[in-house]
Amino acid sequence: MATLELKGVEKFFDATQVIHDMNLSVADGELVVFVGPSGCGKSTLLRMIAGLETLSSGEIHIDGQRVDYQPPSHRGIAMVFQSYALYPHKDVRGNLGFSLKHDKVEKSEIDRRVNIAADILGLQELMSRKPRELSGGQRQRVAIGRAIVREPKVFLFDEPLSNLDAALRVHMRVEILKLHQRLKNTMVYVTHDQVEAMTLADRIVVFRAGKVEQIGTPLELYRTPANRFVAGFIGSPAMNFLDAHCKSGSVTLNGEAVCHSTHPDGSMTLGVRPEHLRVDQQGPFQGKVQVFEHLGGEAFVHLSLADGQSMVAKLDGEHQFRPGDACRLGIAADKCHVFDRDGLRVSA
Amino acid sequence: MSQSAPSTRAPRAGRRWYILVFLAPATLIYTVFAIYPIFESLRLSLYSAEENQAVFVGLANYAKLLGEPYWADQFWNAFNNNVVLFLLHMLIQNPIALALAALLSIPTLKGAATYRTIFFLPTLLSVVVVGFIWQLILSPLWGVTPDAMKALGIGDLFRPWLGLESSALVTVTLISIWQYVGIPLMLFYAALLNVPEETIEAARIDGLNGWWIFWKVKLPLILPTLGLVAILTYIGNFTASFDIIYSLQGGMAGPNFSTDVMGTFLFRSFFGFQAQLGDEYMGATVASALFFIILVGVGCYLFGVQRRLQRYDS
Amino acid sequence: MRRLQDRLGSVGIHAILLSWTLLALFPLALIVLNSFKTRKAIFGDPLGLPTGKALSLKGYESVMTNSDFPMFFGNSLIVTCVSLFFILLFGAMAAHAVSEYRFKGNTFISIYLILGIMVPIRLGTVALLNLIVDLGLANTLTALILVYTAQGLPIAIFIFSEFLRSVSREIKDSARIDGLSEYRIFFEVVIPLVRPVIATVAVFSMIPIWNDLWFPLILSPGEDTRTVTLGVQQFIGQYTVQWGSVLAALSVAILPVLIMYVIFSRQLIRGITSGAVKG
Numbered sequence: 040m041a042t043l044e045l046k047g048v049e050k051f052f053d054a055t056q057v058i059h060d061m062n063l064s065v066a067d068g069e070l071v072v073f074v075g076p077s078g079c080g081k082s083t084l085l086r087m088i089a090g091l092e093t094l095s096s097g098e099i100h101i102d103g104q105r106v107d108y109q110p111p112s113h114r115g116i117a118m119v120f121q122s123y124a125l126y127p128h129k130d131v132r133g134n135l136g137f138s139l140k141h142d143k144v145e146k147s148e149i150d151r152r153v154n155i156a157a158d159i160l161g162l163q164e165l166m167s168r169k170p171r172e173l174s175g176g177q178r179q180r181v182a183i184g185r186a187i188v189r190e191p192k193v194f195l196f197d198e199p200l201s202n203l204d205a206a207l208r209v210h211m212r213v214e215i216l217k218l219h220q221r222l223k224n225t226m227v228y229v230t231h232d233q234v235e236a237m238t239l240a241d242r243i244v245v246f247r248a249g250k251v252e253q254i255g256t257p258l259e260l261y262r263t264p265a266n267r268f269v270a271g272f273i274g275s276p277a278m279n280f281l282d283a284h285c286k287s288g289s290v291t292l293n294g295e296a297v298c299h300s301t302h303p304d305g306s307m308t309l310g311v312r313p314e315h316l317r318v319d320q321q322g323p324f325q326g327k328v329q330v331f332e333h334l335g336g337e338a339f340v341h342l343s344l345a346d347g348q349s350m351v352a353k354l355d356g357e358h359q360f361r362p363g364d365a366c367r368l369g370i371a372a373d374k375c376h377v378f379d380r381d382g383l384r385v386s387a
Numbered sequence: 388m389s390q391s392a393p394s395t396r397a398p399r400a401g402r403r404w405y406i407l408v409f410l411a412p413a414t415l416i417y418t419v420f421a422i423y424p425i426f427e428s429l430r431l432s433l434y435s436a437e438e439n440q441a442v443f444v445g446l447a448n449y450a451k452l453l454g455e456p457y458w459a460d461q462f463w464n465a466f467n468n469n470v471v472l473f474l475l476h477m478l479i480q481n482p483i484a485l486a487l488a489a490l491l492s493i494p495t496l497k498g499a500a501t502y503r504t505i506f507f508l509p510t511l512l513s514v515v516v517v518g519f520i521w522q523l524i525l526s527p528l529w530g531v532t533p534d535a536m537k538a539l540g541i542g543d544l545f546r547p548w549l550g551l552e553s554s555a556l557v558t559v560t561l562i563s564i565w566q567y568v569g570i571p572l573m574l575f576y577a578a579l580l581n582v583p584e585e586t587i588e589a590a591r592i593d594g595l596n597g598w599w600i601f602w603k604v605k606l607p608l609i610l611p612t613l614g615l616v617a618i619l620t621y622i623g624n625f626t627a628s629f630d631i632i633y634s635l636q637g638g639m640a641g642p643n644f645s646t647d648v649m650g651t652f653l654f655r656s657f658f659g660f661q662a663q664l665g666d667e668y669m670g671a672t673v674a675s676a677l678f679f680i681i682l683v684g685v686g687c688y689l690f691g692v693q694r695r696l697q698r699y700d701s
Numbered sequence: 702m703r704r705l706q707d708r709l710g711s712v713g714i715h716a717i718l719l720s721w722t723l724l725a726l727f728p729l730a731l732i733v734l735n736s737f738k739t740r741k742a743i744f745g746d747p748l749g750l751p752t753g754k755a756l757s758l759k760g761y762e763s764v765m766t767n768s769d770f771p772m773f774f775g776n777s778l779i780v781t782c783v784s785l786f787f788i789l790l791f792g793a794m795a796a797h798a799v800s801e802y803r804f805k806g807n808t809f810i811s812i813y814l815i816l817g818i819m820v821p822i823r824l825g826t827v828a829l830l831n832l833i834v835d836l837g838l839a840n841t842l843t844a845l846i847l848v849y850t851a852q853g854l855p856i857a858i859f860i861f862s863e864f865l866r867s868v869s870r871e872i873k874d875s876a877r878i879d880g881l882s883e884y885r886i887f888f889e890v891v892i893p894l895v896r897p898v899i900a901t902v903a904v905f906s907m908i909p910i911w912n913d914l915w916f917p918l919i920l921s922p923g924e925d926t927r928t929v930t931l932g933v934q935q936f937i938g939q940y941t942v943q944w945g946s947v948l949a950a951l952s953v954a955i956l957p958v959l960i961m962y963v964i965f966s967r968q969l970i971r972g973i974t975s976g977a978v979k980g
Contacts, residue, residue, distance in 0.1 A: 086874070089874070089878060090877075090878075091874045091877060091878075110877070110880070111874075111877050111878040111880070112877070112878060112879060112880025112881075113880075116878065117878065118874070118875065118878050120869075120871035120872075120874065120875060121871065122869040122871045122872075123871075124869065124871035124872040124874065124875035125872070126872065126876075126890065126893070127893065127894070128893040128896075137879060138878075138879035138880065141879055141880055141881060142880060185875075197871075403802065403804070403883075405882075405883040405884060406798050406802050406804055408794075408884075409794040409795060409797055409798035409887065410794070410795050410798045410799075410810065412787075412790075412791040412794065412795075413791040413792060413794065413795035413814065413854050413858065414795065414810070414813075414814065416787070416791065416847060416850050416851050416854065417814060417817065417851050417854050417855070419832075419847075419851070420822075420829065420832075420847050420848050420850070420851035420852075421817050421822045421825065421851040421852065421854075421855075422813075422816075422817075423825075423828070423832070424822070424825025424826070424827075424828040424829035424832060425820060425822070425824050425825035425828075426825075427825065427828030427831075427832075428824060428825045428826070428827045428828045431827060431828060486717075487717075487718070487721060490714050490717060490718055491718070493714065495711075496714065498715075498718075500967070502718050502722060504962075504966045504967075505722050505725055505726060506721065506722070506725060507966075508725060508726075508729070508959075508962060509725055509729075510908070511908055511912075511958050511962055512729075512912070512955060512958060513911070513912040513914075513929070513930045513933070513954060513958075514912060514914060514930075515912075515914055515930050515931075515933050515934045515954075516930075516933060516951050516954045516955055519933075519937055519947070519951055520728045520729070520731075520732050520951060521728065523732070523947075523948075524728055524731065529743075529744065529747060529944075530744070530747070531731065531747045531748075534747070565724070565725075565728075597710075618819075622819065622821060626821040626823050626824070627821075629823075629914075629915060630912075630913075630914045630915065633914065633918075634914065634934055650823075650915075653826075657826070657827060658919075667827050667831070670826075670827045671827040671828070674823075674824045674825070674826060674827055675824075677824055678820070678824045681819075681820065681821070681824070682820075685819045685820075
């Protein structure tokens with residue numbers, strides 16, 4: 040049980056700065072997800088917390104103790120890796136107990152902890168198998184088990200589900216969530232998949248190019264994204280961004296008024312989530328259907344607007360369109376997002 | 388990542404002595420016994436012995452090597468023989484290796500494992516052993532070859548090939564090919580196995596048959612290996628060819644120097660033979676000349692061939 | 702029709718492969734078979750089997766009793782095994798260092814260490830002999846071991862580091878989190894990881910050492926330090942008339958390699974073709 044605190048953490052690789060002045064505190068028992076496109080520095084920051092990368096400046100505190108000059112094994116952390124990182128020459132039991140054996144923990148204690156972890160993860164049947172005899176999901180479970188037996192203050196996950204196929208990924212995601220509810224440990228989880236972030240996180244940290252774009256609960260990020268980047272990153276399918284104009288507090292697109300905004304007069308970006316659009320003969324978005332995808336319960340319509348811009352709407356499965364059909368969509372004014380020319384959110 | 392955890396601020400990177408420990412043994416042995424001698428030989432080639440003293444003579448040794456008929460004749464003879472050796476290996480050894488590798492890599496072939504085990508066997512044997520085996524087999528004294536040729540009705544064509552000036556070099560080359568075909572064979576074989584099955588299936592759907600798939604799809608994909616084999620052949624030809632010539636024909640590379648190569652020439656200039664005394668400075672000069680010849684080859688490979696022979700993998 | 706064509710093609714392919722098999726094996730079989738025969742049988746019927754009256758082990762007797770062959774064997778074995786041990790250990794250590802750690806000069810040292818693949822160490826023979834003499838190592842097995850280790854390191858480092866770069870870093874990071882020191886990570890994690898390529902590196906390093914003629918001839922031609930290769934070469938030079946002994950000596954030199962190869966060939970060829978040495 041522990042808190043995690045980053046104070047002014049920075050990282051340079053040679054002359055390139057990959058982490059900019061990072062400040063973050065993670066509360067005891069909180070599950071924080073770092074999310075962002077690849078190369079944004081989220082994994083580097085996680086490795087710095089683990090002690091696998093050195094800091095260029097700043098401090099890291101775990102459970103109130105400064106740890107940034109300590110080796111990884113002294114920090115009270117455990118880490119689960121994307122490639123599982125199991126020792127290929129040891130069986131499951133050997134992999135689970137390896138770190139404890141190295142710490143000269145007593146054999147009975149090792150057995151006790153290994154068995155607990157094996158029970159939690161359903162590994163009892165597999166204890167004498169080598170990693171190459173396990174499926175991807177089983178290997179991932181062993182990797183998580185290896186973290187559990189360390190009884191760490193903080194769990195670190197580095198894209199743990201990226202190597203699994205889609206169905207297994209959903210399943211393991213639920214497993215990890217259950218694990219968190221059961222162990223109630225502080226956890227930091229890195230992923231590039233916003234669905235994982237939304238479903239797992241107590242709080243999400245969105246990264247871009249070594250900087251934090253926004254920190255907040257999943258719903259905060261979804262409802263009030265701080266900028267275009269976060270808005271486009273969170274939510275699937277991605278938000279539509281349309282070039283629009285604002286004049287005396289009214290946002291217009293192709294001559295149709297859409298919503299109100301405090302944005303000064305001039306051009307701006309209108310953000311509209313596909314799932315908030317609905318068919319509406321009075322609606323402001325008028326265009327021709329380009330592609331219509333029916334998924335059974337829901338359907339996506341790709342629309343080409345009069346000025347050539349395109350947008351996607353997620354409709355319920357009752358609708359049926361053919362390419363070339365005319366279509367008119369509307370939206371509740373309070374679901375519209377307005378961004379200024381720098382991409383920053385403008386409150387309504 | 389310093390292992391001790393002092394209460395005051397530790398240096399960020401720590402002193403990573405272990406990197407040095409991991410690198411030191413290999414770097415030390417390699418530098419002292421491989422790199423230093425090569426550069427020291429280059430340096431020695433600029434000196435000459437006068438009254439038991441090493442005297443700096445600049446490029447005089449090179450002028451002697453290429454200018455004085457006694458040295459120049461031997462040098463160009465050995466160099467030309469090496470070129471012939473190289474071309475014969477390129478024209479005979481590597482096509483045979485490629486053909487055998489292509490046959491071995493046919494997925495439905497039965498017994499491929501046994502074949503490749505046998506084909507690589509001669510490569511493992513000592514050149515000395517191989518040399519003498521063939522010397523005995525080709526010897527007129529023993530009569531294995533003359534008898535065999537008589538049985539085929541071509542007994543009159545038998546000649547003591549290793550002993551004739553006109554045929555000795557080619558015969559030595561063929562023996563060398565017999566022994567070393569295994570190396571390019573394995574490199575080609577490995578490259579052919581790495582051609583993705585899907586690419587071949589796509590070619591099959593495009594209507595290509597076995598022969599054309601090899602010619603139009605597989606061969607272009609293994610071009611980088613072809614370049615690698617060429618440079619390995621080149622280097623081996625200029626240095627390793629000493630062993631087979633020395634064991635078959637001796638240090639004099641007979642008959643009448645017709646099989647002399649740079650390796651045997653270097654050996655004689657360094658250690659001397661018959662009346663000629665050994666001269667370490669001329670030895671170093673020949674070795675350095677060889678060094679530059681190899682450098683040219685490797686340079687051509689790195690900057691020309693390899694750059695053009697794009698890698699398709701990854 | 703199509704099937705017949707396939708079958709003909711397959712017969713043709715096997716015919717070609719079998720011919721080369723014959724060509725590869727015939728000379729070896731000829732020597733080994735005749736080494737068990739009497740002098741008369743060797744000349745009278747070279748293609749016959751060593752049975753009945755033709756059988757004779759005289760050649761082997763004289764090789765094993767009247768010569769230093771067993772000692773040459775011991776020398777070759779010592780030189781090859783010790784060099785191999787150093788090549789594998791030091792090569793893996795250096796490869797681990799350049800593939801695992803970021804440090805200043807990493808690129809330089811990686812290139813420096815594998816330069817020797819392209820520039821044969823033989824070119825430095827003149828200075829190398831001087832060095833060995835100065836160190837008082839002339840006519841010792843130590844000289845050969847040091848030179849062969851230096852000669853074998855570049856290809857070993859190249860193959861090991863290519864392999865280690867393809868192995869996920871995460872497993873080493875995981876060991877770090879488990880609290881292993883960098884040395885223990887090397888011995889307990891990296892060494893087991895590189896096990897699959899050790900066979901490949903061993904073969905690539907071993908063959909040229911076992912078979913080398915140049916360095917034994919120049920650095921340690923002494924009676925007591927001769928290797929098998931040099932020993933056979935000089936033995937045959939002395940006894941050209943005693944055909945039985947010559948053939949026996951050749952067979953003795955072939956057989957251990959042959960036996961080793963039969964035992965390890967599967968592993969060895971898998972190593973070579975596994976892509977560890979992709980061009």
